[in-house]
Amino acid sequence: MSAGGLIRQSFVVIGGFSFMGYMFFKATEGTDDDLYKKFEDKGKDENSYNKDQLISQILRGGGKKSLSELREETTKMRYKIADENTVYNVPVQPSKEPSKEA
Numbered sequence: 874m875s876a877g878g879l880i881r882q883s884f885v886v887i888g889g890f891s892f893m894g895y896m897f898f899k900a901t902e903g904t905d906d907d908l909y910k911k912f913e914d915k916g917k918d919e920n921s922y923n924k925d926q927l928i929s930q931i932l933r934g935g936g937k938k939s940l941s942e943l944r945e946e947t948t949k950m951r952y953k954i955a956d957e958n959t960v961y962n963v964p965v966q967p968s969k970e971p972s973k974e975a
């Protein structure tokens with residue numbers, strides 16, 4: 874009798890969880906389509922990467938005329954930013970104050 878009850882309980886639990894999963898699945902069905910409609914990618918072509926267009930914008934903006942000079946300037950800026958944001962392990966020297974013993 875106990876083996877039959879165990880099998881029955883197993884089917885009830887598995888069936889219950891399967892039914893709950895099915896209900897949650899049906900409740901969320903179609904939400905992806907709603908999100909795609911709501912947040913549609915507008916102007917995707919405007920944000921596309923065009924190397925020649927970016928270079929011409931940089932050159933028209935009063936930047937360096939040659940790419941090598943622009944590259945050197947960019948490298949200097951990278952080094953400057955890296956130096957500002959790098960923490961070096963500098964040992965702290967102990968102060969030479971006399972210790973006060975009571």
